[in-house]
Amino acid sequence: MTRKNTKFVPAKSSAKDTREGIDAIIRIVRRFGWSYEEWRYVSKRVLAKTDIHPERTGRKLPRVLTAAEFTRFYEAIDKAKDPQHALMLRMLFYTGCRVSELCRIQVTDVDLDACKVRISQGKGSKDRYVLFSKGFATALRTFVKSRPHHRYLFQSRKNTKFGVRQVQYIVGRYARQADVTATPHTFRHQMITHLSRHSGLADAELQVLTGHARRDTLAVYQHVALDAALEAKYHQAMKALDL
Numbered sequence: 379m380t381r382k383n384t385k386f387v388p389a390k391s392s393a394k395d396t397r398e399g400i401d402a403i404i405r406i407v408r409r410f411g412w413s414y415e416e417w418r419y420v421s422k423r424v425l426a427k428t429d430i431h432p433e434r435t436g437r438k439l440p441r442v443l444t445a446a447e448f449t450r451f452y453e454a455i456d457k458a459k460d461p462q463h464a465l466m467l468r469m470l471f472y473t474g475c476r477v478s479e480l481c482r483i484q485v486t487d488v489d490l491d492a493c494k495v496r497i498s499q500g501k502g503s504k505d506r507y508v509l510f511s512k513g514f515a516t517a518l519r520t521f522v523k524s525r526p527h528h529r530y531l532f533q534s535r536k537n538t539k540f541g542v543r544q545v546q547y548i549v550g551r552y553a554r555q556a557d558v559t560a561t562p563h564t565f566r567h568q569m570i571t572h573l574s575r576h577s578g579l580a581d582a583e584l585q586v587l588t589g590h591a592r593r594d595t596l597a598v599y600q601h602v603a604l605d606a607a608l609e610a611k612y613h614q615a616m617k618a619l620d621l
């Protein structure tokens with residue numbers, strides 16, 4: 379008996395069938411603990427075999443704090459006099475790392491002399507280096523020396539690494555005290571926006587630091603930052619109007 383090759387022809391499905399199919403895939407991913415790359419591979423195969431097309435959505439600009447809000451947030455942290463919180467939440471801004479990446483940083487990942495941190499297995503299971511300022515390195519060196527038994531750079535009272543939700547809670551608490559709206563990811567947006575405006579780095583260079591999979595993703599930050607010269611030209615042109 380010979381086996382004939384058959385071509386898979388996807389049947390038209392209802393919204394309910396599609397939802398149930400997606401839920402089944404999610405359960406499989408969770409059960410087997412697939413990596414990001416494995417999930418991407420399966421997603422592409424599913425899309426190629428079905429008529430499911432993601433709905434196109436409009437581009438949303440990332441929310442960043444104003445200069446006054448940014449200052450108030452860190453002033454609220456400093457008033458609490460918790461050195462670990464002060465350094466941890468400054469690390470979020472200086473490096474632009476994701477909160478899950480921040481939680482996994484070990485002391486051995488930090489090069490205090492070169493002012494850089496190795497991010498191991500970041501989004502997409504990729505390793506990269508991120509930088510922090512030389513001024514910040516002094517405070518960080520003192521902090522590391524005062525905690526010689528730490529495995530992770532920042533550890534909870536139980537001497538374990540912080541969880542993502544713990545950091546989210548900490549940021550939310552200080553945000554309420556400062557009367558601002560912020561999450562850990564706000565400071566990733568804040569850092570990229572700041573560098574887009576002030577550093578002169580090309581998108582390819584920013585991509586290396588931020589770990590974005592696609593360079594065109596960074597284009598949105600150009601709209602948030604707005605060039606200072608562009609703003610000056612706009613205000614000069616509007617001075618003649620009297621509305």
